[in-house]
Amino acid sequence: MTNSNHYDAIIIGTGPGGLGAAFHLIQNKPDLKILMIEKENTSTGGLRNDCKMNFSYPIGFPLDNWSKEEAEHYLEMVESILKPVLLPKKNIDIYEKRAETLGVELLNIRQSHLGTDGGLALIKELCASLEKLNVTIKLAVEAENITTGSKTIETNQGTFSYDHLIVAPGRHGFQYLQKMMHSLGIFFIDNVLDVGIRVETRMDHYPIVRDYYDPKFHFPGKVRTFCTNSNSAYVVQEKYQSQGGQPFYSVNGHAWSAEKNRQNNLVNFAMLKTIRLTEPLASGHRYGEILGLQADLLGGGKPIMQRVGDFRLSKRSKTSSFNTDLYDFAPTLKGSTPGDISLAMPSKILRAIWKSMKQLDTIIPGVLHPSTIMYYPEIKMYANKPEFLDRYFRVHDNIYMIGDGAGTSRGITGAWASGIRAAEGILKK
């Protein structure tokens, strides 16, 4: 290996976790030789999906790893680089009071929203800034084995050596991360996951989004609203692969910016229940896979969608459910299979989510209109919890694991903050 393949710091993944680390390192020590590697042909992870950014604790900051004071300290640093334009909010006290009477909490969060197209523009800007600061970004390079003795990583494009390594492969890199933790002998658990549905309806049936872009309701029973998109909003599917190599899907949602001419006056958001597995401790990831595969089987290889009107009558949705005069908008995830989500969802999760939906309909009457669509499954398997050696997310000599894949974050700003924290660990050394 030539010396040109040696770097002071290598960062695997160009998502917000990796970017946060790269910016903090290079701004504090401009002579560092830094390499970022990304397996995709384009940068850069989850910044490109809708790109709404939350700047209030605890959104995106798992409580195991972040105190309020810590998160707020780092959020200030994140804000100073991302310079968000915060969205105004209206009528919050009205919604808060309605929620309170039901034992539901509405979190008042500082948010910005760029949209998927705005996120792409931001990514280009951020990468160009890093390259100007002499950070090397290599696309279409997939990290494989890590050898701690020689401090090298193998990739599909050759071997690189490092003094410090930050691994930030995101939720999709979950299996890669687990493989690395096994090979490096890092103890971890992954006992928590979120399972639920994505709701899609007309904005007129969920008008709160005109007052508050991504309203965060927390219901009793560990159910919450998550990732609300509106105005030019679309439900999408993400493809995953089980350990046995079988594909399955999780739904998600995003929106284009107001400037893009794709307005459909629809809104979508997730209703997620957090599941924490205890005795006998099982893998949350494996459980999520099995739920995903079960839905895939019943949906004929696609996510399942059901109209609220059909669900209430305990009947499956059929193609005809999506054609009557009552159903006044077309599903945006066109490939989904009309069916019965209650056949695929574990009863405890379904009951908790349906109860929360009814509470939401009391706070914002209309969301349970018969035309509202529920897509299943939406599964978040980001709960690898490596045993960290220090507060900088170090897991092995000079190796740090951060971001959604390592469970140090659950969103863009938390991932970015995790990157700064790992970078601080490196700078301290």
Ligand SMILES: Cc1cc2nc3c(=O)[nH]c(=O)nc-3n(C[C@H](O)[C@H](O)[C@H](O)COP(=O)(O)OP(=O)(O)OC[C@H]3O[C@@H](n4cnc5c(N)ncnc54)[C@H](O)[C@@H]3O)c2cc1C
């Ligand atoms: C559809 C959708 C919408 C979302 N909307 C929002 C939102 O509006 N607001 C919000 O805060 N969060 C949102 N999220 C979540 C957000 O994207 C994540 O929280 C965030 O991106 C996590 O950052 P990360 O750096 O940990 O990982 P990622 O952003 O996933 O980045 C990891 C990167 O590592 C690369 N990688 C993986 N394995 C390897 C490997 N072996 N070698 C090299 N590269 C590798 C991946 O290709 C990826 O680019 C959304 C997610 C999705 C899927």
